[in-house]
Amino acid sequence: MKRFDVIVGDITQSDAQAIVNAANETLLGGGGVDGAIHRAAGPELLEECRAIGGCPTGEARLTTGCRLRAKYIIHTVGPVWHGGQQGEPALLASAYRSCLELAAAHGITTVDFPSISTGVFGYPVMQAATVAERAILAFLEDHPEMHQVRMVCHREETARIYRQMYNFWFAATKADRLDVEHKG
Numbered sequence: 077m078k079r080f081d082v083i084v085g086d087i088t089q090s091d092a093q094a095i096v097n098a099a100n101e102t103l104l105g106g107g108g109v110d111g112a113i114h115r116a117a118g119p120e121l122l123e124e125c126r127a128i129g130g131c132p133t134g135e136a137r138l139t140t141g142c143r144l145r146a147k148y149i150i151h152t153v154g155p156v157w158h159g160g161q162q163g164e165p166a167l168l169a170s171a172y173r174s175c176l177e178l179a180a181a182h183g184i185t186t187v188d189f190p191s192i193s194t195g196v197f198g199y200p201v202m203q204a205a206t207v208a209e210r211a212i213l214a215f216l217e218d219h220p221e222m223h224q225v226r227m228v229c230h231r232e233e234t235a236r237i238y239r240q241m242y243n244f245w246f247a248a249t250k251a252d253r254l255d256v257e258h259k260g
């Protein structure tokens with residue numbers, strides 16, 4: 077099993093222990109992957125999110141998976157893209173890191189992410205992929221207990237860019253440590 081992987085699929089069907097939702101600050105549901113997760117998880121999810129009362133950009137909150145196969149949903153809020161000069165990369169990195177820290181704090185060892193911020197929020201995929209992968213790979217290096225983190229891209233074209241950026245920036249230095257069977 078690769079500790080980091082990029083796959084194409086529908087994240088609502090994930091068999092990971094936790095999936096990440098690219099939500100907005102209200103946590104009350106929206107379009108895109110957020111809408112798909114709320115539809116698949118059922119109305120109980122909205123009740124749990126209401127009780128939490130929102131989430132600032134760059135942070136993360138945990139709910140159960142409700143009717144999903146995943147036991148947990150980690151809701152995070154990525155930044156809206158305003159051209160890249162308003163702290164977007166730091167906020168996006170923080171969103172990924174916050175999700176992984178929350179997962180680790182709850183003993184979760186497999187996490188699936190959607191491509192945060194690259195839909196309605198407008199973050200260019202190539203740049204988002206670089207930020208996402210840097211944050212995920214740094215976390216995996218520091219946390220041997222995390223078995224697997226995957227990017228689950230809805231479209232093949234998005235997955236292609238995540239793979240390309242991984243190969244361009246990270247494969248040479250990380251592949252020997254991450255493309256290996258997990259032995260824990």
Ligand code: ADP
Nearest residue numbers: 086087098108109112191193194195196197230
């Ligand atoms: P944001 O508001 O953070 O930009 P969106 O939901 O608009 O979030 O888009 C984020 C990404 O999620 C997009 O790449 C979109 O194609 C993808 N997406 C939409 N539905 C799903 C799904 N069911 N599984 C995985 N990814 C999805």
